[in-house]
Amino acid sequence: xxxxxxxxxxxxxxxxxxxxxxxxxxxxxxxxxxxxxxxxxxxxxxxxxxxxxxxxxxxxxxxxxx
Ligand SMILES: [Zn+2]
Numbered sequence: 001x002x003x004x005x006x007x008x009x010x011x012x013x014x015x016x017x018x019x020x021x022x023x024x025x026x027x028x029x030x031x032x033x034x035x036x037x038x039x040x041x042x043x044x045x046x047x048x049x050x051x052x053x054x055x056x057x058x059x060x061x062x063x064x065x066x
Pocket of ligand 1 (some may be wrong): 008047049
């Protein structure tokens with residue numbers, strides 16, 4: 001299935017896609033100690049138009065390579 005695009009045809013693989021990661025408090029605590037943590041959400045925002053056009057679903061969050 002193709003990934004969603006923003007209004008100017010940026011997809012999550014594009015260099016114009018910016019990852020916006022949100023972490024829980026517990027994850028932020030782990031990150032302070034250099035432990036890698038899985039974000040609670042990861043959205044993709046277009047650097048050109050500022051639109052958030054895609055996000056990982058729960059399964060993708062678990063399997064995404066950070
Ligand atoms: Zn765009």
